[in-house]
Amino acid sequence: MLSRTAANLFWMGRHLERADTAARLLDVGQRITLLPNTASGYQNEWNSLLQASGSADLFAEKYGEISQENIEEFIFFDRDNPGSVMACIEKAREAGRIVRTALTSQVWDALNMAYQDLRRIERTPRDTLDMASLTDVTTSHTSTVRGAINATQLRNDGWHFMNLGYGLERADATARLLDVKYYVLLPRIEFVGSGLDTYHWQVILRALSAHRSYHWAYGGDITAGRVADFLILNGESPRSLITALYEAVWNLEGIAKRYGDTVPTNARDKAREVLGRLQAHDIDMIFDEGLHEFLTWFIGEIGTISTLVHEDYLLGGS
Amino acid sequence: MTSYNEMYEGSQVRDPYARLSQWVETMPADFRQMKQAEAEALFRRIGITFAVYGEGGDPDRLIPFDMMPRVFEQAEWRRLERGIKQRARALNAFLRDVYGRAEIVRAGRIPARLVYQNEAYEKAVVGVVPPRGVYSHIIGIDLVRTAKDEFFVLEDNCRTPSGVSYMLENREIMMRMFPGLFRGNRIEPVDQYPDLLRRTLESVAPAKCHDRPTCVILTPGHFNSAYYEHSFLANLMGVELVEGQDLFVDGEFVYMRTTQGPKRVDVIYRRVDDPFLDPLCFRPDSLLGVPGLMDVYRSGGVSICSAPGAGVADDKAIYTFVPEMVRFYLGEEPLLQNVQTWTLWKDDDYRHVMENLADLVVKEVHGSGGYGMLVGPKSTKEEIEAFRAKIEADPGNYIAQPTLALSTCPTFVEEGLAPRHVDLRPYCLCGDRIELVPGGLTRVALREGSLVVNSSQGGGVKDTWVLSE
Numbered sequence: 001m002l003s004r005t006a007a008n009l010f011w012m013g014r015h016l017e018r019a020d021t022a023a024r025l026l027d028v029g030q031r032i033t034l035l036p037n038t039a040s041g042y043q044n045e046w047n048s049l050l051q052a053s054g055s056a057d058l059f060a061e062k063y064g065e066i067s068q069e070n071i072e073e074f075i076f077f078d079r080d081n082p083g084s085v086m087a088c089i090e091k092a093r094e095a096g097r098i099v100r101t102a103l104t105s106q107v108w109d110a111l112n113m114a115y116q117d118l119r120r121i122e123r124t125p126r127d128t129l130d131m132a133s134l135t136d137v138t139t140s141h142t143s144t145v146r147g148a149i150n151a152t153q154l155r156n157d158g159w160h161f162m163n164l165g166y167g168l169e170r171a172d173a174t175a176r177l178l179d180v181k182y183y184v185l186l187p188r189i190e191f192v193g194s195g196l197d198t199y200h201w202q203v204i205l206r207a208l209s210a211h212r213s214y215h216w217a218y219g220g221d222i223t224a225g226r227v228a229d230f231l232i233l234n235g236e237s238p239r240s241l242i243t244a245l246y247e248a249v250w251n252l253e254g255i256a257k258r259y260g261d262t263v264p265t266n267a268r269d270k271a272r273e274v275l276g277r278l279q280a281h282d283i284d285m286i287f288d289e290g291l292h293e294f295l296t297w298f299i300g301e302i303g304t305i306s307t308l309v310h311e312d313y314l315l316g317g318s
Numbered sequence: 319m320t321s322y323n324e325m326y327e328g329s330q331v332r333d334p335y336a337r338l339s340q341w342v343e344t345m346p347a348d349f350r351q352m353k354q355a356e357a358e359a360l361f362r363r364i365g366i367t368f369a370v371y372g373e374g375g376d377p378d379r380l381i382p383f384d385m386m387p388r389v390f391e392q393a394e395w396r397r398l399e400r401g402i403k404q405r406a407r408a409l410n411a412f413l414r415d416v417y418g419r420a421e422i423v424r425a426g427r428i429p430a431r432l433v434y435q436n437e438a439y440e441k442a443v444v445g446v447v448p449p450r451g452v453y454s455h456i457i458g459i460d461l462v463r464t465a466k467d468e469f470f471v472l473e474d475n476c477r478t479p480s481g482v483s484y485m486l487e488n489r490e491i492m493m494r495m496f497p498g499l500f501r502g503n504r505i506e507p508v509d510q511y512p513d514l515l516r517r518t519l520e521s522v523a524p525a526k527c528h529d530r531p532t533c534v535i536l537t538p539g540h541f542n543s544a545y546y547e548h549s550f551l552a553n554l555m556g557v558e559l560v561e562g563q564d565l566f567v568d569g570e571f572v573y574m575r576t577t578q579g580p581k582r583v584d585v586i587y588r589r590v591d592d593p594f595l596d597p598l599c600f601r602p603d604s605l606l607g608v609p610g611l612m613d614v615y616r617s618g619g620v621s622i623c624s625a626p627g628a629g630v631a632d633d634k635a636i637y638t639f640v641p642e643m644v645r646f647y648l649g650e651e652p653l654l655q656n657v658q659t660w661t662l663w664k665d666d667d668y669r670h671v672m673e674n675l676a677d678l679v680v681k682e683v684h685g686s687g688g689y690g691m692l693v694g695p696k697s698t699k700e701e702i703e704a705f706r707a708k709i710e711a712d713p714g715n716y717i718a719q720p721t722l723a724l725s726t727c728p729t730f731v732e733e734g735l736a737p738r739h740v741d742l743r744p745y746c747l748c749g750d751r752i753e754l755v756p757g758g759l760t761r762v763a764l765r766e767g768s769l770v771v772n773s774s775q776g777g778g779v780k781d782t783w784v785l786s787e
Contacts, residue, residue: 003575004564098540101553157577259578316564316575 003316005099006161010309012095012111013165016142019088021173023138025049026075028180028207030131032200033068046071052180055083069126076134077122085138089118092145104152107145114141139209157258160251164309167248172302174239175295177204178231182292201227208239228291229283241298245275248305255313267308274301322465322725323737324388334389334785341499342386342728342735350385350730353495357383360491382778383488385495388727388740388760395756395784398461398469398744401654402754404644406457406746409476409631411647412640413453417444417627422646428639436636437684438629440592442599446616448625449522450750454632455587455623456515457746458482461654463725470657470722472741474640476632477624478589481759481779482745483547486511486554488781489757506784508757511745512554518749519585524618526570531584534558534574536565538590538606548589562590567610570619585621592626634683634717635661658720662713671718672709675702678718679769680709693769695721724769727780729762739763741771742782756784 029049046066050056055074058081063070078084093115096103103111121129121137146166153159181200201222205211210230217236218226232241252268278298286294325332331339361380390398415422416433423430433439458479460472489508493500516533523531537548539561552559564574565583573580588595594604599612614620630636638659641652660667660678671678675694682690692705709716726737744758760782761771771777 001577002558002560002564003577004561005558006577094540100549101559161577255577263578313577316566316577316580 001102001157001161003314005102006157007310007314008095008099009102009158009161010165010314012092012099013162014169015088015092015095016145017166017169017173018083019085019092020139020142021169021177022053022075022083022085022088023135024173024207025053025177025180026072026131027135028177028203029071031203031206049180052176052182053083054176055081072126072129072131072134085134086118086122089115089138089141102158104148106148106152110141110145110148114145117141157255160254160258161313164248164251164255167244167251168302168306168309170239171241171244171248172299174208174231174241174244175299175302177207178228179292179295179299180204182295197224198222204231210237210239213237225283225287228286232286233278233281233283242275242278245271245278249275252309264312267305267312270301270308271305274298274305321723321737321739322463324463324725324727324740334391334783337499337504338387338389341496353385354730356495357385357491360494361487381484382764383491384729384762384764384778384780385492386728386730386735387492387781387783388742389783389785391785392787397653399754399756401469401652402457402459402744402746403752404648404650404653405459405471405474405640406454406748406752408640408643408647409457409474410451410453410748412643413476413625413628413631414447414451415647416630417446417453422643425646427642427646428636432633432635432639433630436630436633438592438627438633440627440630442612443616443625443627449524449621452522452748453625454628455518455522455748456482457748458743459654459746461742461744462657462722463740463742464723465725469654471637471640471654472657473634474632474637475743476628477591479743479745480544480547480589481743481761482511483550484779485745485757485759485782486550488759488779492781504785506756506786508755511755512551514747514753514755515551515587516555516557518747518751518753519587519621519623521749521751522621522623523584524621526619527584532557532582533585533587534560534565534583536560536562536586536588536590538594542589544589551587562594562605562607565608565611567608567614570614570617572608572611572614572620583620585623587623592629595622595626634681638717657722660718662709662716662718667718668713671716672706675706677721679721680705680716680718683715683717693721696767696769721769727760727762729764729778729780731764731766736766738766739769739771740780757782 029046032045032049047056050059053075059066059070059074062078062080063074074081074084076085079087079090081087093111096108096111100108117137118141121134149159149162153162181204198221201224202211205214205222205227208231214222214227214230217230217234220226230237230240234240235242235246237243249268249271252265252271256263256265256268281294325335325339358380361383412422416439420433422428423433454476456479458475458481460475461469462472463469485508499505519533520531533555534557535548535552535555537545537559539545542548549559558564558574560574560583565572565586566575566580567573568580572583572586574583590606593600594606596607596609596611597604598609600607611620611622612626615622615626638656638661641656644650644652660671662668662671671680675692676697678692678694680692680694692702694702697705724739724741727740728735729738731738740760740762742758742760744754746752746754760780762778762780763769763771764778
């Protein structure tokens, strides 16, 4: 497969997942702000979200003031924000257009429909839109694309690159969403273990559509330890770090097996190593080490794996 | 000026259109609008779009599709086919000649100046004979009809003629929407085109290639207006669609960058123009090409289709000599006629044209796509005078032709069927054999009375049928 084709499939997966994350982030923020809080809370919490997604500076520069409308515009529509839903869907569709020959018509169809629909919404007056429906529209489109990929794409190297993109992005995204907790709570350490704390954890679960499954998995109350365990170390949880990383490893193994010994496998080796270290952790160790520190380490490792994928496969051996 | 209507002879419907005529007559009133919307949705969904440079607006514009096909009888088509193949043979013979011994110039049949001072003449490939001596592998010859048995060649496209994806998709969509029209197999299929193209490309693999040749399509990228066509053809042929950045030269060969390392490429069907092929040989500022590609080409490590320099054969100035080429190289009389053409660098022609500007079509020698032309009878006095000044400044840059009474084909408009002018571009493939599929792209000028069918100028397309016996 052409390196450029593989790169586009990989980034198509990443951008679709990233669009999904942006929409979920909006949902987290929305729910947090519904909470009765201190007078300045509203501002702080949106700011925390922007911090966690790494786009606080960009927002401050362009909009300055934090308001519901500005945030919505920035996270959902703004093409200057490379992580906005619109920018990600546009980039995913562009990547898909470039590799049309590697996509089934159903996948292209779903991708194109997502883009056209968002463009339609983009032209709608903002005051007739509500945030919940924006999130719903996004996740429903990204699910449709994902479903078309699963149902119709050949299980070849292209498949592995697409899913590798999804896997690495998802690992990164869940880590960042968890890190929102750190930014939100850091200034008010006295809240830890309070009702507000529990509410925050619950919001994160909801944002990941994992509210129900958490209860199926753990039964009882929502506690920091259990939620973190669910989202980091539980191999049954579909968006946990360990599941996302396991899938990345599985796809890298698939590529390595298909290509044989003549092609480097540094990305696979690194991903295996990180997975090994994750498996050796339990949740107490993570809290002892510091959740934020642990997540920072993990996000860094995902970045390294991405770079190695690039070096192993996407430069074309020249 | 009355035009030949392809569907009628007097008030009688001509035989090849009998079935279509019946179809239109029994069509329920709102059926057409419904189907038109359906067709548009299909085109939009499969992503056939055509970007027009410099117009702003929707970058994903659809070319209007007309549901009323244009029909040829078997005998009409066979005549055209023979004429097109003959012309394709002559054009390739000419290219072989002007990059070799240039017999036609020595014999005084074509002025040396027109060949050697031509912008498209590539000194870099003089003496390089491509495999099988074929320079132009896909030739799109634009034809117009003026009477039942009168066809004229308007233009030869020897470099990278586009539009073949519309020929294939128009048929696909017609078959999908109106299967009833196709039952009984009277309409000859065109869908073998991608296989023929692939076979043609493989048949001109370089001598250094010993295995099954690896062919690729080279595209300028997804911002190009014909990108859809490039990906469509790559898809149907099962070959890689590459950009310049995907290729590199190492030693005597060209390779593409793949996830499994470098892979050798033997035949490049390029859809980028000569000046962009190789920054080391042509434009140094181009990012579209492959550094060193021309060296590999010259030493026989890769085939480029069409060959660099093939453009010298489809120039509007050279065009006037194609009938001469047929006689000179093939010793035959041309089966297809040229449109009468005045070349403004000749004094007599210049005088005649300047006196009759209002009746003529004047074109820039190197222009394309309906840009930079004057259609005398459709222009205002001011437009004509403005153009006259341009010609005076550089007469050598222009040719002129009479305005032909282009045939019309019934076309769906708001009120129903109405005659609109059409042309035809069949695609001739030249490799170890010369072949073309029975069909082509019919372009239609959608504005009433307009003679300009170019897609960049608001033209549409329709399916082209060749009926079997």
